[in-house]
Amino acid sequence: MEINSECSKEAIEFVQELNHTKREPLKYFVRSYGCQQNFADSERIAGLLELMGCAEAANVTESDIIIFNTCGVRHTANERVFGNIGALKLLKRKNKALIIGVCGCMVEQQGVADGILKRFSFVNMVFGTNLIHMLPEFIFRVITKKEKILQTKLNDEIFEGLPVKRSVGPICQIPIMYGCDNFCSYCVVPYVRGRERSREPEHIIAEVKEAIAQNKKEILLLGQNVNSYGKGLAEDINFAKLLQMVAELKGDFRIRFLTSHPKDMSDELLEVIAKNKKICRHIHLPLQSGSNEVLKNMNRNYTREKYLELIDKIKAKLPGCSLSSDIIVGFPGETRQDFEQTLELIKQVEFAFLFMFLFSKRPGTAAEKLPDIVPNSLKKAWFAELVKLQEEIGAKKHREQIGKEKLVLPDHFKAENGKIVLVGKCDQNFLVEFEGTESMVNEFTRVKITKAHRRSLWGQII
Ligand code: SF4
Numbered sequence: 001m002e003i004n005s006e007c008s009k010e011a012i013e014f015v016q017e018l019n020h021t022k023r024e025p026l027k028y029f030v031r032s033y034g035c036q037q038n039f040a041d042s043e044r045i046a047g048l049l050e051l052m053g054c055a056e057a058a059n060v061t062e063s064d065i066i067i068f069n070t071c072g073v074r075h076t077a078n079e080r081v082f083g084n085i086g087a088l089k090l091l092k093r094k095n096k097a098l099i100i101g102v103c104g105c106m107v108e109q110q111g112v113a114d115g116i117l118k119r120f121s122f123v124n125m126v127f128g129t130n131l132i133h134m135l136p137e138f139i140f141r142v143i144t145k146k147e148k149i150l151q152t153k154l155n156d157e158i159f160e161g162l163p164v165k166r167s168v169g170p171i172c173q174i175p176i177m178y179g180c181d182n183f184c185s186y187c188v189v190p191y192v193r194g195r196e197r198s199r200e201p202e203h204i205i206a207e208v209k210e211a212i213a214q215n216k217k218e219i220l221l222l223g224q225n226v227n228s229y230g231k232g233l234a235e236d237i238n239f240a241k242l243l244q245m246v247a248e249l250k251g252d253f254r255i256r257f258l259t260s261h262p263k264d265m266s267d268e269l270l271e272v273i274a275k276n277k278k279i280c281r282h283i284h285l286p287l288q289s290g291s292n293e294v295l296k297n298m299n300r301n302y303t304r305e306k307y308l309e310l311i312d313k314i315k316a317k318l319p320g321c322s323l324s325s326d327i328i329v330g331f332p333g334e335t336r337q338d339f340e341q342t343l344e345l346i347k348q349v350e351f352a353f354l355f356m357f358l359f360s361k362r363p364g365t366a367a368e369k370l371p372d373i374v375p376n377s378l379k380k381a382w383f384a385e386l387v388k389l390q391e392e393i394g395a396k397k398h399r400e401q402i403g404k405e406k407l408v409l410p411d412h413f414k415a416e417n418g419k420i421v422l423v424g425k426c427d428q429n430f431l432v433e434f435e436g437t438e439s440m441v442n443e444f445t446r447v448k449i450t451k452a453h454r455r456s457l458w459g460q461i462i
Contacts, residue, residue, distance in 0.1 A: 011140035012052055018143070019053030026064040027057035033081060034071020036222050036258060037193075038104055040173040041132060042069045045103075047163035048135050056165075061091065065099045065139065070106035072188050075360040078106055085120050092122040099142050101125035101149075103132070108192035110364055113152050128152035129193050130178075133159040154194040160203050169411045170442040172216035174207050175199065176242065177223035182261065184288075185299045185366035186328065186359065189224055198229050201237055205245060212251040217409055217442060219246065221257040227264035240268040247276040252444065254409070254427065256280045262287070262310055263301045270317045281318055282429040285310070286326040290345030291338035294331050297370065304345055311349050322397070322428035324353035329386060330379030331359045332370035339382050343389060352397040353429065354390045358383055391454065398452040401430060405462060408432045408447045410440055431456040 019025040028049045032042040045067055046056065057063040068085060071077045085102060092098050100123045107113045113126045124142045127134065131151055141147040158178060166172055179194040180187075208219055221243070223229060229239040239257075246255055255278050262285055273279045285307075289295050292303045314321055327342060346354070358379050361368050374382075410424035413436075422436045422445070433456055434447050447459035 008134075008137040008140065011136040014140050014144070015052035015054070015136060024055075026054045027062055028054045028065040028067070029057045029060050029063040030067045030069060031060075031084070032069045033077055034073060034105065036173055036220065037175060037178075037224070038069050038071055039167070040175050040222055041104070041129070042067075043164045043166055043173070044132055044162045045069065045135060046165035048132070050165050051163045052136055052139070060088070064095075064097065065101070066091075067101040067103065067135075070102060070104035072105035072107075072109050072112070072192050072362070074357070075362070078112075081106060082119075085116065085123065089120070089122055099124050099139060101127065101135075101138070103127045103129070105129060105188065105192040108152055108154065109188065109362075113150055117148065117150055125149035126152070128154065130155055130157070130159075133162055154192075156195060156197050158197055158199055160199070164207075166211070166214065166216070170215075170217035170409055171220060171411065172211040172214075172218065173220045173222055174204060174211065175222045176204050176226060176239075177229050180224040181228070182225060182301075183299060183366070185297060185370070186331065186362065188362045188365055191364050193224070196225070196228065196231065198223075198231065198233050200233065201235065201242055201245060204242065205249070208246055208249060212249065212253055215442070217253050217444065219253055219255050221246070221255065223257075224259060225261040225264060226257050227260050227266065227269065238266070238268070240266060240272045243269065243279065244272050244276070247272070247278045254278050254280055254407075254444075256282065256429075258284055260285050262307050265310055267313070270313060273321075274317050280427045280429070281321040282324070282427065283314060283318075283321060284324045284326075285314075287342075287345065288326060288328050289331060289334070289338065290342035291334070294334050294338050297333060297367075298328075298331060299366065304341065308345070308348065320428065322352040322430070323349060324355070324429065325349075325351050326355045326357065327386065328357050328359050329383045330374040330376075332367060332374065333372040334359075334374055343386065346386075346389060346393065350393050350397060351390070352394060354386075354394070356383060356386055356390070395452070395454050398430065398454065398457060401428075401449045401457050402452055404449050406430070406432055406447050406449060406457075406459065408434065408445050408459070409442070410434075410436070410445065411442070413438055413441055426457075432459050433457070434459045434461060436461060 030042045032039045070081045125138045138149045177198040179196045180189045181196040230237040406426035408424045408426045410422035446462045449457045449459045451458035
């Protein structure tokens with residue numbers, strides 16, 4: 001494989017040689033936190049480690065190299081990571097040669113990288129989101145020079161050609177762009193992943209083709225705001241065009257994409273989805289709040305009216321398309337009236353799935369400085385109210401699927417009462433279970449829905 005020139009050949013060969021001379025190769029363990037983008041990055045980290053001749057370990061205790069790929073989006077995620085890093089101290093005491101690395105969004109936050117090395121002196125490497133390609137060099141320096149690595153650097157470059165170790169199963173995540181330019185006032189992404197930059201379409205198409213050849217059945221195109229894909233590229237391309245190119249590829253696969261920003265979703269994109277059966281009928285469209293005042297303070301650049309207009313268009317152009325969204329509860333300054341507008345909008349749209357979050361202040365963001373913090377007790381009460389509402393709507397949306405036919409892609413099975421039960425998602429992203437055989441894992445199966453539970457459907461093979 002041709003590796004990006006910044007990816008040190010010398011370092012790769014050194015670790016390869018080391019692994020050849022040992023009775024057993026160095027074993028690695030990568031733990032991912034947070035969003036799909038992080039999981040996609042972890043597949044590249046694992047790809048590089050395999051290229052160096054290392055082998056995947058079943059757990060942290062039998063590893064020689066441990067990498068935590070962290071998430072900085074929520075405060076609770078930070079706390080969890082710190083707890084998990086702390087727990088590695090005992091392992092390091094038993095195995096002095098153990099190499100521990102921490103990377104990902106969290107370490108790009110101001111003061112965090114330094115703080116990790118100070119608080120956990122046994123950590124060997126702390127490196128930023130754009131420096132994954134340098135992992136071989138970092139490991140080389142830790143082994144040969146006993147160096148402590150502390151390197152975070154946001155830049156606008158994209159490093160193509162890194163090897164990828166895909167996760168087991170039929171789903172393949174392919175980043176189409178990195179970073180974000182939107183600066184929503186609560187979000188750290190533009191600060192920890194840098195400004196928005198798109199991959200050249202030919203690199204994306206090559207990766208999709210490779211995934212299809214590896215028998216991947218679901219291609220998940222990833223970006224913080226896929227709807228603005230293509231900005232800054234020389235070629236005349238946008239997300240709708242890219243999606244069309246992917247949909248035209250030959251093979252038995254389907255396509256999903258994450259995440260759409262309501263302000264950038266175009267009619268052209270809806271047309272492309274409507275005319276291509278390979279593109280799943282499910283759109284995740286983060287709303288965040290149903291109040292114009294709160295949306296303005298969040299710097300979301302759309303109003304509830306515009307959002308509802310877009311939903312109407314989706315419903316008209318893509319009948320049967322399921323919808324999901326994200327909501328933040330307790331944004332600074334949010335009043336009961338604002339919250340009620342969110343509830344009202346949710347009742348109107350009827351999302352099949354809703355991801356609900358309590359507002360958490362992130363360092364360095366504009367919302368960190370906003371006054372009028374909603375008391376925690378109130379936030380939690382509103383949150384419970386929202387969860388209750390969505391449980392009812394979600395259950396209704398699940399019931400509505402009874403009698404419908406679905407194309408399900410089972411990604412695993414379980415044994416239940418002596419029977420094999422396949423589990424997977426349908427086109428509209430509902431979780432579907434049905435009785436079948438082990439050989440049906442990773443194979444599209446047509447199923448008729450006979451029962452609905454609160455969060456899943458039960459069906460029979462047609
Ligand atoms: S669109 Fe807003 S919420 Fe999404 S990653 Fe960009 S800044 Fe964050």
